[in-house]
Structures are given as C-alpha cells and as structure tokens.
Amino acid sequence: LEFLKNNFAGGVDNFLCFSEGERDEEAVSARKRLAEEKDYSAALEYFPKHLKYERILIDHLSKYKNDYAGAVNKLPRNLQLLFIHAFQSYLFNNELKKLLESKKWTGSEELDLIGYESQTTPEQDLALQEFGLTKESFQLKTLSYLSSRGSKRKAFVKVNDFSILSEDPLKLRFSLGSGSYATVVIDYLLE
Template sequence: MKQSPYPVEQLLGMQYYVCDTEGVQGLLRQDAEDFMVHEISNEVKTSEEPSDKYLICRLEKKNWELQRAVKEIAKILGVSHRRISWAGTKDKHAITTQLISLYDISETAVQNIRLKDITLTPVGRSGQQLSLGDLQGNRFEITIRACTPDNLEERVAQINTCVGTGVPNYFGIQRFGVQRPVTHLVGKQILLEDYKEAVRTYVGFPSEGEPESNAAARRAYLSDNDPKAALETLPVQMRYERAILHHLAERPDDYEGALKSVPPKLLSMFVSAYQSWLFNMGLSHRIQEGYALSKPAPGDRVIFQTGKTDIVGDKNAGQAEVLIKRGRAHICLEMPGEKTVPTHSTSEQLITSLMEADGISYASFRKAGEMTGMSFKGAVRRISLSTSVESEVCDDTVRLSFSLGPGQYATTICREYMKADPTRMI
C-alpha cells in the first residue's frame, strides 16, 4: 500500500495505490494516438431489411467528445440528436471506435457525412436501438511517454502483477471534472436544495489550471453575484456556465431554473459525482484499515454473478472467500441513493457518517431526483479492478494493452503504473 501525495486525489478520495513499486511517472495522451479505445460490442443482429428502423454504424473519431460528435452528425442529417444512441461513452482525447444506432436514417445519408477526424461506416440495420451499458467492455492500447527510465522494465513487470491481482476501483478524476473537479461539490449543494450555492460553485469556483482571465471572471462573479457582468467576461466556450447566467440575467434569484438550463444528463452527473465521492472515500477507508481488496472482512457486502448481494458474516466468510478467489463473487460497496440500505461494514458506516456530516439523507436523493428529472436509487460497485496487461518498454516509453468491462476506467489502471500528478494523465 502506498499513499497518494497529490492533494486533489486526497480530496476526491483516491488516496492509495496498492502497489508499493515506484511509479513510472510519464505523460499520458501526448497525442491522440497514445490513447486508443476499441469497443467490445455485444453481438448485434443486423439485416438488410428496410423495415428495421435502426441503422447501425461504426463510429471512429479522434479528439471528439461523443455528445458533440453526435450533435454534429444529427445537424448534418437534419434530425434531432435524440435519434442517435450508443452503448458507451468514450474518451475525448483519444482515438475511439464504437457502434451507434440512428433511427430512420438511410445508408446513403450517412455516407454523405463529411466531418474532420470522424468516420461513420454503416454495418447493417436492426429492429432495436443501442442502449447504455449494452456492451461487453473496451480494449485499450495506451502509450505513456517520458517515463523515468531507471529500472523501467522491472518496475512495469512488478506493477503488471499488482494490476493482475487487483487495484482500487476508484472513480477517476474525469468523474469530478478533469480541469475543474467540482462536480461533486455542486451535487452536494443540489442534494441540500441550496441551488444558489450550487450555481455559485459551478460558475464561480476557479481552477488552478485554467487561464487567469477565466479564473478572474469566476472570482468576480463570486464577489459581486452579477450575472450580466459575468457574461461580459466569461468566454463563449463556457456554454453551460453562460446558459445559467443568461437565465439569471432574465430571472434573478431563480437558481433552480438556472440549473435546469443545462442538459438533464449534466445536471444528474452532479449528484452522481457526489455518490462517486462517497464511494471513493469509503474504499480508501477500507484500504487504510488494512483490509485486502480480495479478502472479505466481517460486514463486507459481496455481489455474485447473478447480481444478488449478501453480507459476509462468521457463517459464510469461508464460502465467500472461495467464490471471490474463483471470480464468482466480488467485494463491493453500496453507493447510497433514495432507498435506505442498512450498513454493516466500517466502510459503509463511514459513507453514512459523511452524508450525515454534510446534512444529507436518503430522502435528499429522492428530492434531487424530482428536481433533475432523474432517479438516484443507489448502486453497488466492486471495490477492486483487475486485468491482464500486455506491456512493452522501449527507452522511456511504456505501451500497455488490456481490456476492461463496462463502466471501468482505463485511467484507474494507468494511475497505478504512473503514480503521477493527475494533471499528467488528462
């Protein structure tokens, strides 16, 4: 076990590495080609029947955020972006390949699309659209450059072993905002129904990594609370902040309405980020207590391949350990939501105490669901992430190849190798 020395990781709950080996440091995503993501899709039954309303296409993109790419494609086709769906969201600063489905669109229309660094290839038609989570996982080809060269190959081999055994399945920094990790703080204020403070946090909280002119504009808004003045200084690229401010300029003090001017998915992500922060903090607490990621402790929650969960006690501890070793069960933590769930482990008890200290209850998630139009039922998440990694070391460059399941972060794996400042991973 090794503690992270980076304040931002400490604040976001990503407090430990399990591998004591010194990290390779280095730089991730120097070029888009350094981070390649290939979706491992579920089998999609395609046909040539025109009655099948969904056109399935392979989307290849470079340095495109998925939502923006979809909106540009929809704009060219002259349809609503809601007619396009996908199984998983991919990284922006990368080269990615995945399937998308387009409702009632012809192959000819798609073949006429011309967008820089985007290729859209029809692969057939289907009677069903793709849905989030409808994939087996992703295959990653990652290059880490400018690594510290001393004993590099030996260090990589040692970390390969650690990653094969299991590393903390933290939510990565991208869940909280890569440049400005404040989404969980906004989510906290939404849960508290303090919409004014949620707006002030999202619009006004400056980041050390952003241009000083932007940071100054944010600080000015915190100081004078004047949306019209802020609109004059905030750059047009900050479209969500500006949408909030435009609403406030027209309807002063309607902070709830201002928050609702951003897309519902973004609004719900604020609350989800707070849930993610709680998970990270609970997981770090478990590691700090000295419990192994792969060995169940009394009160641990385990999830089976069927999706059912159970609590580890004296009677079933041995059986749970055997199932975990065989990969048929996994230790997990409950991320709280609107449904009250009894806690048994010290990690889940810590999560509950953090909520109580913030003044947040299970009912808070129900009210946040009503406000955002989403549901926050809570979920269980595995505490460890493991994969078999193929590695290659050449001078000061490390190349990694591995596969992960849905909802698992490649940067969580890279973090264990690099042990670098998070800003070098974005």
C-alpha cells in the same frame, strides 16, 4: 453537493465562481469578478465564450433572477446528473480506500453507490453526516429527476491487456469492462 442539500443557489455559485485549479487566466478573472459583483447581465459581456455551460446558467439568471433550479434545468441532463454522481463516486472511492487499507478484502466485494433506497451502514451514515446529508438527501424535491435510488458497484475490476507503451512520458494501454473508469485505475497505480 449543494444540490443534495436543495441549495441550488450555492451549487450554481460554486460552479460559476470556483476558480481553484483553473489554468485559464481569463476564466479565473471572470469567475472572481462574478463572485464579487453577482451581476449576471454584466457577466454575459465578459465571461469567456468557451465556458458554454457557465454561460447557459448566466444567461438564464440574467433573465430570471434567483431561479437557480431553472438555470440548472437548462443544462444538458447528463451534466446535471454528473453533479449527483460525482458525489456518489467520491463516497464510493472513500469506502473503497478504507476497504483496501483494512486488508480484509477478497476481490469480490460490491460497494454502494449510496442513494435514497440504500441500506446504509453506520459508517456510511457517518460519512454522509460529515457533509450534512442523509441517504434521503438523494431524493431531491426540486428537480426530482436528479434523484438517485442508489445501486451496487463492484469494488474491484479486472484490468485486461495491460501494457506499458512508454515510461517517459508514461503511456499505458489497457481495457476495462463497462461501468469502470480508467482514471480510477491510473490513480490507484500511481499512489
């Protein structure tokens, strides 16, 4: 989200220091310590080795103070894009939830993955404004290759070959078409 506001420092800090839901106590401790001290050189000594991407950012920032965009640029491209795509998915899923609640769907709807070329509705503009964004926020000036024009995605997908393999623990088997996410299907089933 912060990257869409051109706030790479905030986005990197969130990635490095946010520990809510983290189960690894060593990682929690390292994240909290970095949040307090902001000493990237020292963090290289105590940050867990298995936090590979965090260590890439820390290493860069220990050498190039305040070059947060440069640090992000050191990450694999697919991870960089994930920061943008995750927020697009969040907006998409909220819009889908509202569509389902309205009970006015036919099953053939396509919804927006909002980007800077999207023809947004007033409701979508309002959803973006709640985060201090506009559709133009998806056209990044820094690290412009992370910009997203936007696209459409089917709101509903066909779940094929569905079966329950076991109930305790719950194990499911099914297949989906490309561009569909099993986690979304499972989340919907468990609601």
